[in-house]
Amino acid sequence: xxxxxxxxxxxxxxxxxxxxxxxxxxxxxxxxxxxxxxxxxxxxxxxxxxxxxxxxxxxxxxxxxxxxxxxxxxxxxxxxxxxxxxxxxxxxxxxxxxxxxxxxxxxxxxxxxxxxxxxxxxxxxxxxxxxxxxxxxxxxxxxxxxxxxxxxxxxxxxxxxxxxxxxxxxxxxxxxxxxxxxxxxxxxxxxxxxxxxxxxxxxxxxxxxxxxxxxxxxxxxxxxxxxxxxxxxxxxxxxxxxxxxxxxxxxxxxxxxxxxxxxxxxxxxxxxxxxxxxxxxxxxxxxxxxxxxxxxxxxxxxxxxxxxxxxxxxxxxxxxxxxxxxxxxxxxx
Amino acid sequence: xxxxxxxxxxxxxxxxxxxxxxxxxxxxxxxxxxxxxxxxxxxxxxxxxxxxxxxxxxxxxxxxxxxxxxxxxxxxxxxxxxxxxxxxxxxxxxxxxxxxxxxxxxxxxxxxxxxxxxxxxxxxxxxxxxxxxxxxxxxxxxxxxxxxxxxxxxxxxxxxxxxxxxxxxxxxxxxxxxxxxxxxxxxxxxxxxxxxxxxxxxxxxxxxxxxxxxxxxxxxxxxxxxxxxxxxxxxxxxxxxxxxxxxxxxxxxxxxxxxxxxxxxxxxxxxxxxxxxxxxxxxxxxxxxxxxxxxxxxxxxxxxxxxxxxxxxxxxxxxxxxxxxxxxxxxxxxxxxxxxxxxxxxxxxxxxxxxxxxxx
Numbered sequence: 299x300x301x302x303x304x305x306x307x308x309x310x311x312x313x314x315x316x317x318x319x320x321x322x323x324x325x326x327x328x329x330x331x332x333x334x335x336x337x338x339x340x341x342x343x344x345x346x347x348x349x350x351x352x353x354x355x356x357x358x359x360x361x362x363x364x365x366x367x368x369x370x371x372x373x374x375x376x377x378x379x380x381x382x383x384x385x386x387x388x389x390x391x392x393x394x395x396x397x398x399x400x401x402x403x404x405x406x407x408x409x410x411x412x413x414x415x416x417x418x419x420x421x422x423x424x425x426x427x428x429x430x431x432x433x434x435x436x437x438x439x440x441x442x443x444x445x446x447x448x449x450x451x452x453x454x455x456x457x458x459x460x461x462x463x464x465x466x467x468x469x470x471x472x473x474x475x476x477x478x479x480x481x482x483x484x485x486x487x488x489x490x491x492x493x494x495x496x497x498x499x500x501x502x503x504x505x506x507x508x509x510x511x512x513x514x515x516x517x518x519x520x521x522x523x524x525x526x527x528x529x530x531x532x533x534x535x536x537x538x539x540x541x542x543x544x545x546x547x548x549x550x551x552x553x554x555x556x557x558x559x560x561x562x563x564x565x566x567x568x569x570x571x572x573x574x575x576x577x578x579x580x581x582x583x584x585x586x587x588x589x590x591x592x593x594x595x596x597x598x599x600x601x602x603x604x605x606x607x608x609x610x611x612x613x614x615x616x617x618x619x620x621x622x623x624x625x626x627x628x629x630x631x
Numbered sequence: 632x633x634x635x636x637x638x639x640x641x642x643x644x645x646x647x648x649x650x651x652x653x654x655x656x657x658x659x660x661x662x663x664x665x666x667x668x669x670x671x672x673x674x675x676x677x678x679x680x681x682x683x684x685x686x687x688x689x690x691x692x693x694x695x696x697x698x699x700x701x702x703x704x705x706x707x708x709x710x711x712x713x714x715x716x717x718x719x720x721x722x723x724x725x726x727x728x729x730x731x732x733x734x735x736x737x738x739x740x741x742x743x744x745x746x747x748x749x750x751x752x753x754x755x756x757x758x759x760x761x762x763x764x765x766x767x768x769x770x771x772x773x774x775x776x777x778x779x780x781x782x783x784x785x786x787x788x789x790x791x792x793x794x795x796x797x798x799x800x801x802x803x804x805x806x807x808x809x810x811x812x813x814x815x816x817x818x819x820x821x822x823x824x825x826x827x828x829x830x831x832x833x834x835x836x837x838x839x840x841x842x843x844x845x846x847x848x849x850x851x852x853x854x855x856x857x858x859x860x861x862x863x864x865x866x867x868x869x870x871x872x873x874x875x876x877x878x879x880x881x882x883x884x885x886x887x888x889x890x891x892x893x894x895x896x897x898x899x900x901x902x903x904x905x906x907x908x909x910x911x912x913x914x915x916x917x918x919x920x921x922x923x924x925x926x927x928x929x930x931x932x933x934x935x936x937x938x939x940x941x942x943x944x945x946x947x948x949x950x951x952x953x954x955x956x957x958x959x960x961x962x963x964x965x966x967x968x969x970x971x972x973x974x975x976x977x978x979x980x981x982x983x984x985x986x987x988x989x990x991x
Contacts, residue, residue: 336756336757342755343752453847454842458795463776543767543774545768545769545793546770553742587748591748595756
């Protein structure tokens with residue numbers, strides 16, 4: 299029992315230890331390699347780090363729950379782009395333009411609803427057909443991206459609203475708007491996963507779907523709600539990001555699904571489901587952003603980021619496997 | 632000798648007395664202040680040593696520009712094509728060749744979110760000027776405003792941002808893409824006139840990556856100019872090739888199936904033009920006039936082989952050097968035109984020997 303707990307702590311702690319290593323490395327390397335006179339660990343820089351983690355972070359938090367369920371959602375990038383288009387395009391509709399700045403909350407609502415509906419479509423298909431979520435969301439990834447191009451054409455959709463930009467750039471208690479959204483999402487989802495029946499069911503389903511069904515958990519609707527949730531979160535991420543940038547390219551959000559999955563896996567969540575933690579995913583997201591930022595800070599080529607993250611990902615999986623194997627051997631004895 | 636020694640001592644030990652004793656040299660004081668030697672908070676060995684070096688250099692060069700400038704650049708997507716790869720190499724080479732410049736070279740990998748983060752990082756690092764090659768001409772405007780508000784001049788390179796952001800930009804350095812598109816239309820029209828088919832020729836267009844200002848402008852220049860010079864030539868259809876040769880080949884294959892009569896193909900750059908040329912060759916269709924809007928080595932070779940008619944000569948080396956020079960000029964307080972274009976001449980099979988083969 300205590301062994302198991304120790305192993306758990308090791309797994310949860312690993313990502314934060316890794317973050318500390320990164321911080322130490324970039325601080326020291328920055329002294330010699332950076333042309334900037336500012337320290338890497340500068341407080342403002344760390345605040346920026348959190349802010350820059352938000353777009354992929356909010357999605358990755360939702361992805362954690364999907365993956366704890368034993369599913370995956372590859373359509374988040376396309377959902378993100380589509381919600382962004384709804385956000386920016388709706389503000390140019392005459393009806394909304396007439397409302398002045400009150401159009402902003404309405405546009406947000408429409409964008410979030412778009413995300414939730416797109417998620418619900420995924421969830422409904424997974425529930426009613428029983429097809430693997432990987433295949434379903436692979437299809438919807440292509441389908442939603444197709445929709446983006448149909449609505450958007452080949453050109454970017456743009457609407458620059460300075461009120462919105464000022465809101466998005468604001469800092470409340472030192473933290474940027476995007477950071478608040480990231481942290482509040484993390485808090486809400488952490489409470490959900492640790493304090494509610496829905497959260498405990500998510501682990502149960504991921505661990506053993508048969509057993510969960512036998513225990514009377516309604517697996518289909520449960521999964522559907524999680525897909526609605528991640529659709530909503532992908533839209534939330536778009537709302538937060540595009541409030542500040544005001545223009546969406548039709549291929550924005552591509553590969554976001556892979557970065558989100560990477561962050562989740564770095565955080566120690568199992569691809570097979572049943573095990574994972576929201577807080578560790580937050581660590582995974584920060585670790586990725588820290589790498590991007592740090593390698594830029596010391597003047598390394600940007601491509602090295604992908605190489606380094608790839609190597610670390612493999613190392614994490616090996617470590618995870620090693621720890622689990624040890625556990626099983628111990629059980630046999 | 633005395634002053635020299637004192638400045639080194641001053642630099643390392645932060646001895647206020649030593650500072651005072653050499654204050655007579657203007658350039659020295661500026662250089663040292665800029666490196667924040669006097670501000671004891673950030674004192675680190677590297678900084679002080681660097682500053683000391685600057686100070687000593689300044690001693691000999693007196694008030695001349697011995698000031699090191701840190702210039703950050705965030706590029707669009709370096710790995711995606713040879714133009715951007717050569718641009719980056721040329722930029723780094725130009726920055727290294729200039730002893731007064733230290734460059735922070737970043738690449739956004741085509742991702743707007745990453746580019747905005749890089750802008751924020753450069754502002755955070757307090758660079759002296761930022762050069763940006765925008766991934767999206769509108770999405771980066773708030774980030775550019777942020778730099779402007781932080782007192783850092785922003786130079787937009789290669790493709791400009793949207794007009795709403797012009798107030799926050801110090802200068803634009805790059806090719807005039809509308810002129811390039813227009814000149815490509817002229818090349819094509821002149822060729823049709825030589826062939827005597829200007830009354831009935833049909834043209835298809837392969838444009839660049841959607842959402843990219845360069846693509847939009849090269850298309851606009853061509854679309855607007857073609858009816859002016861050749862009013863009877865029809866532009867049948869336009870499809871994006873995403874600056875990608877394979878994609879353009881597929882687009883052209885589709886065009887060839889769809890239209891029996893194609894006399895000319897205009898591509899946003901030679902990379903895409905050669906993709907289209909390959910499709911036409913594979914389908915056995917001859918006599919099509921291919922014109923690009925930026926000359927690449929592949930296009931140059933195809934021109935030499937007589938398969939490809941013409942293009943616009945735009946050197947990424949000129950582009951990168953122009954961007955760096957614009958940034959340096961602005962930091963030196965020189966007056967520059969807002970749109971700081973460098974020239975991009977026409978190149979066809981007839982005059983190609985006047986140009987060296989593009990390195991990219």
